[in-house]
Amino acid sequence: MQHYPDESSEPSLDLRALLRVVMARGYTILGTIAVAMTLVTLVLLQMTPVYSASALIMVGQRENKVLDAEALLAGLPTDTATIENQIQILKSWSLAERVVQKQNLIADPEFNAKKGGASWASYLNPMTWFAAAEREKITAGAGQKPTKVDPAILRKFGSKVTVAAQGRSSVIKITFDSPDREKAALLANALADQYIVDQLETKFEAAKRTTDWLNERLGELAEKVRASESAVEQYRAENDLSDGKGGSSLANEQLSELNGQIVLARSNLAEQEAKYKQVNALYRSGGGVDSIASVINSPLISTLRGQQAELMRKEAELAAKYGERHPQMIGLKDEKKNLDAKIEEEVKRIIRNLSNEVSVAKARLSSLDESLGEIQGTANVQGKASIKLRELERDAQANRTLYDTFQARFKATEDKEQIQSPDARIIQGAAVPLDASFPNKPLIMGVTLFGAGVMGMLIALMLERLDNGFRIGPEIERVTRLSNLAVVPMLKGVKHVADRVVQKPLSVFSESIRSVHAGLQLSNVDKPPKVVVVTSSMPSEAKTSLAVSLGRLASKSGARVLLIDGDLRHPSVGAQFSPRPPEAGLVEVLAGRLELASVLHRDPISPLEFVPVAQPPANPADLLASQAMRSMIHELRNHYDLIILDAAPVLPVSDTRMLARLADKVIYVVKWDQTPREAVVNGLKLLRDANADIAGTVLTQADLRRHAIYGYGYTSYGYGSSYAKYYSE
Numbered sequence: 001m002q003h004y005p006d007e008s009s010e011p012s013l014d015l016r017a018l019l020r021v022v023m024a025r026g027y028t029i030l031g032t033i034a035v036a037m038t039l040v041t042l043v044l045l046q047m048t049p050v051y052s053a054s055a056l057i058m059v060g061q062r063e064n065k066v067l068d069a070e071a072l073l074a075g076l077p078t079d080t081a082t083i084e085n086q087i088q089i090l091k092s093w094s095l096a097e098r099v100v101q102k103q104n105l106i107a108d109p110e111f112n113a114k115k116g117g118a119s120w121a122s123y124l125n126p127m128t129w130f131a132a133a134e135r136e137k138i139t140a141g142a143g144q145k146p147t148k149v150d151p152a153i154l155r156k157f158g159s160k161v162t163v164a165a166q167g168r169s170s171v172i173k174i175t176f177d178s179p180d181r182e183k184a185a186l187l188a189n190a191l192a193d194q195y196i197v198d199q200l201e202t203k204f205e206a207a208k209r210t211t212d213w214l215n216e217r218l219g220e221l222a223e224k225v226r227a228s229e230s231a232v233e234q235y236r237a238e239n240d241l242s243d244g245k246g247g248s249s250l251a252n253e254q255l256s257e258l259n260g261q262i263v264l265a266r267s268n269l270a271e272q273e274a275k276y277k278q279v280n281a282l283y284r285s286g287g288g289v290d291s292i293a294s295v296i297n298s299p300l301i302s303t304l305r306g307q308q309a310e311l312m313r314k315e316a317e318l319a320a321k322y323g324e325r326h327p328q329m330i331g332l333k334d335e336k337k338n339l340d341a342k343i344e345e346e347v348k349r350i351i352r353n354l355s356n357e358v359s360v361a362k363a364r365l366s367s368l369d370e371s372l373g374e375i376q377g378t379a380n381v382q383g384k385a386s387i388k389l390r391e392l393e394r395d396a397q398a399n400r401t402l403y404d405t406f407q408a409r410f411k412a413t414e415d416k417e418q419i420q421s422p423d424a425r426i427i428q429g430a431a432v433p434l435d436a437s438f439p440n441k442p443l444i445m446g447v448t449l450f451g452a453g454v455m456g457m458l459i460a461l462m463l464e465r466l467d468n469g470f471r472i473g474p475e476i477e478r479v480t481r482l483s484n485l486a487v488v489p490m491l492k493g494v495k496h497v498a499d500r501v502v503q504k505p506l507s508v509f510s511e512s513i514r515s516v517h518a519g520l521q522l523s524n525v526d527k528p529p530k531v532v533v534v535t536s537s538m539p540s541e542a543k544t545s546l547a548v549s550l551g552r553l554a555s556k557s558g559a560r561v562l563l564i565d566g567d568l569r570h571p572s573v574g575a576q577f578s579p580r581p582p583e584a585g586l587v588e589v590l591a592g593r594l595e596l597a598s599v600l601h602r603d604p605i606s607p608l609e610f611v612p613v614a615q616p617p618a619n620p621a622d623l624l625a626s627q628a629m630r631s632m633i634h635e636l637r638n639h640y641d642l643i644i645l646d647a648a649p650v651l652p653v654s655d656t657r658m659l660a661r662l663a664d665k666v667i668y669v670v671k672w673d674q675t676p677r678e679a680v681v682n683g684l685k686l687l688r689d690a691n692a693d694i695a696g697t698v699l700t701q702a703d704l705r706r707h708a709i710y711g712y713g714y715t716s717y718g719y720g721s722s723y724a725k726y727y728s729e
Contacts, residue, residue: 028456041445044445055189059083059172087165093154096161096191106153110156113152185433193426221402228396228400269361280351308336308339311335485698488546488702498548516550530641552603561643561644562609564645565646569655570648587617591617624659657686657690668697671700
């Protein structure tokens, strides 16, 4: 047993489902692609080709520092923020205005629509309606420098410029788009040149502003230096704070010098007092004073001692020669006494000198102490004043240092040559492009093809979702719980499809009718139905063609078959056999005006007999429910093997429910993929409520190609399969 898909459930988006949709809605997808490709081709033919020319600028690096001898304007770093800043400069209106003015683009119709004349299409553009107001708004914007060029021209120029960084390098690519290939290269190079010029001018302006500022600042600092140094000198003069050696004041130097002298004076006094006390003590005690330094160092004492030694030598010689009483000995003794007296006198004089020196040392020390007191008072006063003086001196020194620093920077700024070189350079100029960059026809056509294919798929999926009809037998069997007797194909270009069963009995269409007949007979094997009602939910579902075809097929097999037009409101059976309308029919028989035999007609191409309807009655439901109708059907059962009633649609009228009570079986016709499911379900419910015995359903006017796709295994009467050899079209 084959497995059939449940198409009424939510569709799963698998590969097979998509493949079925593509195959079933192939014409829709191809049509969508064809329309899209045609429209895009027409648009591409109308488009003006645009050429793109590109120039490359590399932002350089320089090791410069602000306010030093190496740089005034620092070289640009190559970080992301700096590159983005340069990109914004290249996109700025100020740079665009320079290019527009230099290249005289104001007179170019490509940028100035006034020069080329406005087309009628431009008046349809809402942007042009507010152009004047927008221009005034941009020109008179708060804090924005008015431009000399119409903002519309600058906006147009900017729309043709593309500036982008090249990867992670410091290279910036400038691209200009224009219908004129030479103009594109010219303006790309012009924009790059103006960017370099703008850098130079910016540096010159910065240098000038810096020089002016330094010059002004130097004047201020020079005045501050003069004022602070004058304040120092004035304060020093007012407080008698003359500088000494090492930067100290004179009072401090004098104080230091006096302290040194006092130390020396005290030392000298102590020394003199010690000498005096020692000499005086020795002298008083009768001890020898010859060991005293002052005595030893006395020239006179030395001379007298020499003479004394000579006398003692002579005395020793004379004593040994003459004796003690010799006159020479006495003379020598007298001389020796005189000499000792002189030495004694000299020693006393030395003692007196030492005493005088002690007095002088004391007097000097006293004088130095007095001077120290005076100078110390002066130093205290000047010490307090020197604190303020040091503050003034520090202030003056700081001003002097700052002035010297700015003066050095000023000289370095004036002499620096680096400010005349830009921080970027053009590494590749824009060449005249050979091919247009827009429109990229292969890319656009490829994208359009892909997009149209996707759109076609979406449309196909949407149509599939919107379709509410039945496509295959298992589907309608599951919903209605009735057997699907057959799927009748649609015969395109055939006016009378019912003739097919006679003209081509081995065709697919004939086989489908044969399946209906077989299913009808098998619906009750023991007692095959004799009276069969053929109906549908709505009009135009090919029920009449099915009824005629079924009647012809059954009659050709040898059975006596009668076809009765049961649709009294819109009869159509007669037109299936003859274009001439009948003169009388079923209504006249039921009304008792004619006999049945007088309205019976014979099919020209088959043994089938039929009863048409000539004129619709005023009370069709009453006639079909009348005793006359029941009697006629009962009588016909005895004369025919199969009676087919072509009834009216179930939903619009109640006539069919009346006929269903007279029939053994009801065949319910459903138009393939067209009749809404709700209509089928509601129509069958009405018949069941009328206790109708429904033999099954028949799907009519099926598209066999799509049916084979949806069915993928369900019988499709040979379309595209190996079963085609069993049929003859």
